[in-house]
Amino acid sequence: MTIELKNLTKRFGDLTAVDTVNFDVGDGEVLCLLGPSGCGKTTTLRMIAGLEYATEGDVFLNSKRVNELAPRDRNVAMSFQFYALYPSLTVAENLAFPLYAEGLSSSEIEARVQKISDTLQLGGILKRTPGQLAEGEKQRVAVGRSIIRDPTCFLFDEPLSRLDVQLREEMRGEIKEVLQDLSRPTVIVTHDQLEALTMADRIAVMRDGRVEQVDTPHNVFQKPTNLFVAGFIGTPQMNLVPATLSELKGAGKAEFAVKGGQSMTIEVDPRIQELSVGTNVTLGVRPRNLEISQEKSQDGLSTTIDMVEPMGAETLIHLNDGHQDLRLVTDWRVSLSEGQQVNTSFPPGVTHVFTDDEKVLRTS
Amino acid sequence: MTKRYREIGKAGWSYTLITSLVGLIYFSPVLWIILTSFKTRTDALAVPPKLFFTPTLDNFASVFYRSSITTGTSQATDMALYFFNSIFIAGTSVGLALIVGTLAAYAFSRYPLRGNDTYLFIILTTRMMPPIVVIIPIFLMFRLSGLAGSYWGIILLYTAFNIPFSVWLVKSFFDELNPEIEDAARMDGASEGRVFFRFCIPQILAGLSATFVFGLILTWNEFLFALLLTGVETRTVPVAMARTLGGEVGVDYGLLAAIVTLFLLPIFFVTFLLQNQLLRGVTFGTVKK
Numbered sequence: 001m002t003i004e005l006k007n008l009t010k011r012f013g014d015l016t017a018v019d020t021v022n023f024d025v026g027d028g029e030v031l032c033l034l035g036p037s038g039c040g041k042t043t044t045l046r047m048i049a050g051l052e053y054a055t056e057g058d059v060f061l062n063s064k065r066v067n068e069l070a071p072r073d074r075n076v077a078m079s080f081q082f083y084a085l086y087p088s089l090t091v092a093e094n095l096a097f098p099l100y101a102e103g104l105s106s107s108e109i110e111a112r113v114q115k116i117s118d119t120l121q122l123g124g125i126l127k128r129t130p131g132q133l134a135e136g137e138k139q140r141v142a143v144g145r146s147i148i149r150d151p152t153c154f155l156f157d158e159p160l161s162r163l164d165v166q167l168r169e170e171m172r173g174e175i176k177e178v179l180q181d182l183s184r185p186t187v188i189v190t191h192d193q194l195e196a197l198t199m200a201d202r203i204a205v206m207r208d209g210r211v212e213q214v215d216t217p218h219n220v221f222q223k224p225t226n227l228f229v230a231g232f233i234g235t236p237q238m239n240l241v242p243a244t245l246s247e248l249k250g251a252g253k254a255e256f257a258v259k260g261g262q263s264m265t266i267e268v269d270p271r272i273q274e275l276s277v278g279t280n281v282t283l284g285v286r287p288r289n290l291e292i293s294q295e296k297s298q299d300g301l302s303t304t305i306d307m308v309e310p311m312g313a314e315t316l317i318h319l320n321d322g323h324q325d326l327r328l329v330t331d332w333r334v335s336l337s338e339g340q341q342v343n344t345s346f347p348p349g350v351t352h353v354f355t356d357d358e359k360v361l362r363t364s
Numbered sequence: 365m366t367k368r369y370r371e372i373g374k375a376g377w378s379y380t381l382i383t384s385l386v387g388l389i390y391f392s393p394v395l396w397i398i399l400t401s402f403k404t405r406t407d408a409l410a411v412p413p414k415l416f417f418t419p420t421l422d423n424f425a426s427v428f429y430r431s432s433i434t435t436g437t438s439q440a441t442d443m444a445l446y447f448f449n450s451i452f453i454a455g456t457s458v459g460l461a462l463i464v465g466t467l468a469a470y471a472f473s474r475y476p477l478r479g480n481d482t483y484l485f486i487i488l489t490t491r492m493m494p495p496i497v498v499i500i501p502i503f504l505m506f507r508l509s510g511l512a513g514s515y516w517g518i519i520l521l522y523t524a525f526n527i528p529f530s531v532w533l534v535k536s537f538f539d540e541l542n543p544e545i546e547d548a549a550r551m552d553g554a555s556e557g558r559v560f561f562r563f564c565i566p567q568i569l570a571g572l573s574a575t576f577v578f579g580l581i582l583t584w585n586e587f588l589f590a591l592l593l594t595g596v597e598t599r600t601v602p603v604a605m606a607r608t609l610g611g612e613v614g615v616d617y618g619l620l621a622a623i624v625t626l627f628l629l630p631i632f633f634v635t636f637l638l639q640n641q642l643l644r645g646v647t648f649g650t651v652k653k
Binding site for chain 2: 046049050051070071072076077078080081082083084085086087088097098100101102145
């Protein structure tokens with residue numbers, strides 16, 4: 001079973017909420033739609049569900065075009081951000097509700113409810129109404145209600161956003177486990193990158209209605225295709241340093257001049273040769289890849305520690321030389337203090353170069 | 365949170381006293397009427413008014429049976445019919461308005477038209493003028509169509525009067541609902557009708573009760589249109605009450621008070637039955653869950 005979106009577009013009046021989105025989700029694959037609020041990810045999900053109609057483009061479920069089908073004719077299961085449990089029904093009735101529409105016998109319904117309640121440990125709360133449940137329990141029931149059927153695909157809208165940190169981690173694992181057993185195409189909408197990175201087989205990063213990159217969590221993190229994805233994925237955020245190419249030294253080595261008069265020679269992607277000297281670029285390097293060196297080196301900048309933020313096992317250091325901010329993560333045992341002069345070093349191969357059109361320079 | 369804020373009855377004597385005093389001031393006219401209904405004619409007209417007196421039920425008896433001055437024999441009045449009329453007319457028209465209003469409100473809330481707010485505003489404008497300004501056209505319309513004096517006439521009129529109010533109030537309740545629940549029901553195979561009746565309506569029962577009671581009170585007490593548009597058979601209590609004022613032997617305040625007291629009872633009863641719903645209904649949406 002598959003989900004396939006072709007040039008999917010949704011306009012609300014003058015506003016284009018979803019702009020020519022293309023991707024497909026294979027059988028058993030989990031795709032996360034990740035992006036800041038208002039980027040069109042929920043609208044995309046609702047178009048797959050049939051709760052919104054596409055302005056242009058097509059939705060295919062199992063290779064069948066479903067654009068004109070009503071939600072109940074699409075056989076899609078969806079779990080909502082605010083759980084959307086039916087307030088007047090008990091937990092058991094909530095779970096059973098999707099089955100009534102399928103016309104199952106009451107003994108079959110009972111058996112399925114029993115099975116789901118065993119899987120998700122809902123046994124103790126079957127007779128309660130949603131008003132009497134804790135957040136985590138509501139989430140479980142919402143998941144249960146969406147997986148009780150045997151639909152073409154599963155859709156989850158911000159499944160964990162309402163839970164506190166500890167519960168979120170717990171439920172993340174639980175949902176991942178459930179999804180693995182289901183082996184159906186699944187789309188999860190989230191604005192939490194950790195959620196996306198941990199649960200997804202592939203991530204589609206969205207901005208302003210467009211899909212910026214669809215790739216595995218590893219590649220989205222390691223090989224962002226553009227400046228937005230680079231800045232959006234990863235905490236702490238990637239360092240983005242505006243620079244000017246001042247000399248090409250061959251074999252991917254190049255000298256860059258940055259604001260404040262400093263320059264550095266670092267090894268980047270060989271495609272740097274395509275650029276001419278004097279081109280403005282943005283250099284991107286992850287805070288965990290940046291290193292502190294004892295003496296001033298050719299491949300880095302000297303700067304001053306502005307702020308030290310201990311994060312437990314690691315320490316986040318904010319550096320500022322009066323021209324640019326850099327963030328750097330080191331082991332907690334490295335002792336550093338505010339105001340201290342340090343030299344940074346950009347190790348070979350960790351720096352991404354983004355050209356003026358925000359695209360990355362990379363030999364694929 | 366300290367205990368003080370949670371326990372009912374812990375507001376302290378001073379607050380309780382002030383509140384009951386204000387409550388008493390508001391209730392005093394009603395109390396006056398109820399007391400008067402148990403007084404003899406002399407007691408009712410006594411100056412200064414008597415707080416302590418020997419109660420009598422004569423007034424209540426003469427609401428339904430009155431001795432004729434000319435013949436001296438006891439005769440049944442038509443008051444029972446008027447009470448039935450009031451209950452029937454108010455109940456039916458408010459019920460109808462609630463049904464029509466709820467359907468319209470759902471449409472306005474969930475399927476907004478182009479210029480939705482304009483339509484809502486137009487609906488409300490019908491309540492912006494004092495009803496008396498339209499009395500002549502309405503009276504003529506009723507005469508021409510033959511609706512004057514009939515049950516249907518006055519019921520339709522009251523229904524029309526109650527619909528704007530119902531639409532606005534009920535729409536606000538629909539607006540408060542979480543639309544995800546409806547979407548979830550759609551995903552789970554429910555038809556639009558089922559979404560409406562099974563999931564939307566049960567969630568706003570409190571609001572519907574509140575709307576019903578408010579509409580009922582307004583309609584129950586309506587006098588002007590009832591006076592002009594009801595006939596002998598369809599007369600409502602407020603009209604009948606006014607007619608006792610112009611009696612042959614001056615105003616019988618005891619009798620009037622007795623009618624008023626009886627007139628209060630149905631509304632009191634409905635409000636009492638729905639009081640829990642009512643409280644939830646009027647505070648709907650003011651506290652986020």
